[in-house]
Amino acid sequence: MNRIWTLITKEARDGYRNRWVVMITLVMTGLALTLSLLGSAPTGTTSVSPLAVTVVSLSSLSIFFIPLIALLLAYDSVVGEAERGTLILLLTHPVSRTEVILGKFIGHLFLLTVAIVIGYGVAGAAIAFTGEDGFADQEWESFLRLLLSSTLLGAIFLSIGYVISTWVTERGTAAAVAIGIWLFFVLLYDMGLLALLASDGGNMIDGTVVKWVMLLNPTDSYRMFNLTSSNATALLSGMAGLSADHRASDASLILIMLSWVVVPLAAACAIFKRRQL
Amino acid sequence: MQENSNIELISVSKDYGKTKAVDNIDLMVSPGECLALVGHNGAGKSTLIKMILGLVHPTRGTVRVMGHDPLASSFNRVRGRIGFLPEQMLFQNNMTGRETLEFYSSLKGVSLAGIDDLFRRVDLIQAADDRISTYSKGMRQRLGIAQALIGTPELLILDEPTSGLDPASRQNVYSIINEAKNAGATVLISSHALTELDSRIDRVAILNRGKLVALGTIADLRRNIGLPSQIKIHAPASAMERLTQHFGDKCLINGVAQLSCPVDEKVTFLKEVMDLNIPLTDIEVDDPTLEQVFLAYAQKHEQDEKLSGGLDHE
Numbered sequence: 001m002n003r004i005w006t007l008i009t010k011e012a013r014d015g016y017r018n019r020w021v022v023m024i025t026l027v028m029t030g031l032a033l034t035l036s037l038l039g040s041a042p043t044g045t046t047s048v049s050p051l052a053v054t055v056v057s058l059s060s061l062s063i064f065f066i067p068l069i070a071l072l073l074a075y076d077s078v079v080g081e082a083e084r085g086t087l088i089l090l091l092t093h094p095v096s097r098t099e100v101i102l103g104k105f106i107g108h109l110f111l112l113t114v115a116i117v118i119g120y121g122v123a124g125a126a127i128a129f130t131g132e133d134g135f136a137d138q139e140w141e142s143f144l145r146l147l148l149s150s151t152l153l154g155a156i157f158l159s160i161g162y163v164i165s166t167w168v169t170e171r172g173t174a175a176a177v178a179i180g181i182w183l184f185f186v187l188l189y190d191m192g193l194l195a196l197l198a199s200d201g202g203n204m205i206d207g208t209v210v211k212w213v214m215l216l217n218p219t220d221s222y223r224m225f226n227l228t229s230s231n232a233t234a235l236l237s238g239m240a241g242l243s244a245d246h247r248a249s250d251a252s253l254i255l256i257m258l259s260w261v262v263v264p265l266a267a268a269c270a271i272f273k274r275r276q277l
Numbered sequence: 278m279q280e281n282s283n284i285e286l287i288s289v290s291k292d293y294g295k296t297k298a299v300d301n302i303d304l305m306v307s308p309g310e311c312l313a314l315v316g317h318n319g320a321g322k323s324t325l326i327k328m329i330l331g332l333v334h335p336t337r338g339t340v341r342v343m344g345h346d347p348l349a350s351s352f353n354r355v356r357g358r359i360g361f362l363p364e365q366m367l368f369q370n371n372m373t374g375r376e377t378l379e380f381y382s383s384l385k386g387v388s389l390a391g392i393d394d395l396f397r398r399v400d401l402i403q404a405a406d407d408r409i410s411t412y413s414k415g416m417r418q419r420l421g422i423a424q425a426l427i428g429t430p431e432l433l434i435l436d437e438p439t440s441g442l443d444p445a446s447r448q449n450v451y452s453i454i455n456e457a458k459n460a461g462a463t464v465l466i467s468s469h470a471l472t473e474l475d476s477r478i479d480r481v482a483i484l485n486r487g488k489l490v491a492l493g494t495i496a497d498l499r500r501n502i503g504l505p506s507q508i509k510i511h512a513p514a515s516a517m518e519r520l521t522q523h524f525g526d527k528c529l530i531n532g533v534a535q536l537s538c539p540v541d542e543k544v545t546f547l548k549e550v551m552d553l554n555i556p557l558t559d560i561e562v563d564d565p566t567l568e569q570v571f572l573a574y575a576q577k578h579e580q581d582e583k584l585s586g587g588l589d590h591e
Binding site: 002006007017095 | 327330332333334350353354356357359361363364365366367368369371372376380381383384385386424
């Protein structure tokens with residue numbers, strides 16, 4: 001247990017020393033503040049809570065940004081240490097390879113969580129305090145869901161990043177694969193699905209099938225989880241028209257996202273165990 | 278459980294595709310012994326070390342380290358008793374030397390109290406709290422050695438420990454090895470050149486293309502390969518004639534008589550020269566260097582391979 005703790009603190013300190021935390025926290029805060037302050041302008045005097053607007057804008061931002069940051073943190077973790085030669089030394093110590101992966105995962109997740117909580121928290125607080133509504137009347141539940149699910153989204157792409165990092169033998173390849181994975185999940189998947197639906201004309205393919213195919217993509221699960229989190233966010237994001245059977249329950253969305261953390265992480269451990277040094 | 282040898286290799290081979298990185302090696306190293314693995318780059322030293330550390334699976338054969346199988350998950354308990362210096366390693370530049378040693382000490386479950394002593398042992402105490410990015414190549418190497426000494430290991434494996442070190446630091450490395458040996462540890466070092474070795478090494482194993490071509494003390498190896506001592510005699514032209522009469526015309530090269538004789542017959546040979554009673558200006562005596570001994574073993578091995586290869590084709 002102590003050994004995992006040693007690995008976790010080292011990753012966290014590395015992130016701090018490399019200015020990673022500072023950088024991503026600043027970027028997240030900057031983007032979040034910009035989006036939320038600009039985004040709240042058009043609501044004017046409508047009855048919509050400005051925090052709900054913020055949740056909708058921030059979740060759209062997260063879908064692009066958080067997977068990218070997570071992949072950038074993770075892709076280098078094993079293959080980079082292998083190239084520097086520190087991996088061999090690390091593995092001659094009394095730590096198992098599973099512990100190495102878990103230590104990196106927890107350390108990196110901590111960094112991401114700090115950035116998300118600070119970045120989005122500052123934006124949320126700014127909106128809440130500048131709004132006309134009372135502090136307690138805000139959509140805090142939606143906001144909390146945003147923080148939690150954003151962390152989960154980060155965890156998912158960290159896990160995927162470790163699969164890449166344990167699999168490939170060169171850093172350059174790992175970086176290329178990471179960008180490819182990001183493009184696939186964030187852009188291409190939805191575009192492909194949209195193209196499919198457009199060509200189909202909405203007749204042949206069953207709606208529920210489309211829904212589940214879409215939710216297999218963790219970023220879409222994340223989107224659905226946040227945009228339908230309350231009437232206000234659903235209304236704002238155009239999700240209000242969805243009939244009940246087009247929504248997925250929170251439980252199933254969380255289950256999908258959790259399996260996207262656990263399965264790739266287990267796969268990364270298994271691949272790492274068979275990796276020859 | 279018998280623990281006569283800290284390292285025990287029985288018919289160990291490792292193939293990478295068709296290449297035999299390590300080919301059927303038997304080797305035992307006892308507690309209190311220092312063995313040097315010597316060979317060219319790619320001779321199989323690093324692969325052998327990785328198999329001993331349980332990082333690489335042998336294709337065939339048995340590896341036992343301190344009586345345990347390095348690939349078993351229970352080997353983790355043994356790992357705390359092993360110190361290792363990798364051949365090429367870039368410590369993280371953004372950490373200080375002290376943080377680095379603290380990290381590896383905690384991983385080994387060793388108290389952090391001994392860290393200052395380690396820094397003193399490798400003459401790095403002044404730089405202990407500096408970032409590694411400010412370290413020179415030699416300082417990094419010494420930090421690596423300090424790292425290997427964490428927790429006074431019973432098995433010390435040093436891959437190219439003297440690379441990048443000045444002569445004083447190199448001597449210090451050998452005195453560190455000697456201390457570990459005297460405390461009963463097994464020390465395994467690897468080197469690409471015999472000339473780097475010190476007399477404090479007990480035995481040398483010469484590897485060539487994955488095969489163990491020689492094993493013994495430096496003196497044994499020197500004797501067994503039968504390389505002669507080279508003797509150069511400078512003398513006036515008139516005296517040279519008498520020398521060539523005695524030793525044959527061939528020995529005269531560029532006006533210098535170049536002769537050779539078996540290493541342990543130098544004294545009789547020189548007496549023979551002196552007995553000729555000719556005026557000599559100078560005599561140079563060169564014993565075969567360790568480098569030449571090493572090359573001779575490697576070449577001998579390649580010739581043997583060719584011979585047996587030729588027989589196979591018939």
